Amino acid sequence: MDSLKEYNIDFVKLKLGQHAFNFKIDNSFFKLKENSLVEQGDVDVHLLIDKKERLMNFTFTFEGIVETECNRCLDSIKIPVSGKESIVIKITEEPKESDGEIFYIGPHEISFNVYDQIYEFICTSIPMSTTCLDNADGEKQCNPDMLKFLSESDEEETDLETPTDPRWDKLKNIKE
Numbered sequence: 001m002d003s004l005k006e007y008n009i010d011f012v013k014l015k016l017g018q019h020a021f022n023f024k025i026d027n028s029f030f031k032l033k034e035n036s037l038v039e040q041g042d043v044d045v046h047l048l049i050d051k052k053e054r055l056m057n058f059t060f061t062f063e064g065i066v067e068t069e070c071n072r073c074l075d076s077i078k079i080p081v082s083g084k085e086s087i088v089i090k091i092t093e094e095p096k097e098s099d100g101e102i103f104y105i106g107p108h109e110i111s112f113n114v115y116d117q118i119y120e121f122i123c124t125s126i127p128m129s130t131t132c133l134d135n136a137d138g139e140k141q142c143n144p145d146m147l148k149f150l151s152e153s154d155e156e157e158t159d160l161e162t163p164t165d166p167r168w169d170k171l172k173n174i175k176e
């Protein structure tokens, strides 16, 4: 079972220079996040750390597959993800809030947890709109039963909205 601790980088033990880490992300990784956008996935993450006196560069390279919902039929679909992202960690006497790219930590810190960064980089690399792939005829291979069900419930909603609100009619009269 994956645990957050596995994503702790004990940088204090690292010598100055470059260090490489590899993480194999699977379903248990996403289970650690409450209400995760992604429930299943298989992603290889490579982390290169360049350690200097008071500063470290973390470069994440990742590639794999995640499972998410189709925006049309809600079926589970597999999406390829990949990317390269960097953060900077500065060691300072006066740590302040991060802007998402630069993280400030105090001189007595000994480790930095990269779980949230990996989670965020993977999730933000997923396209906003995800739908089933097209078949050879250029039609979406969506779940037909689900599409039928969704379009029927759409119609019901429209029916409820159709009767005009008398207050709107009054307003219309004023305008005219």
Ligand SMILES: [Zn+2]
Pocket: 070, 071, 072, 073, 074, 075, 131, 132, 140, 141, 142, 143
């Ligand atoms: Zn679909």
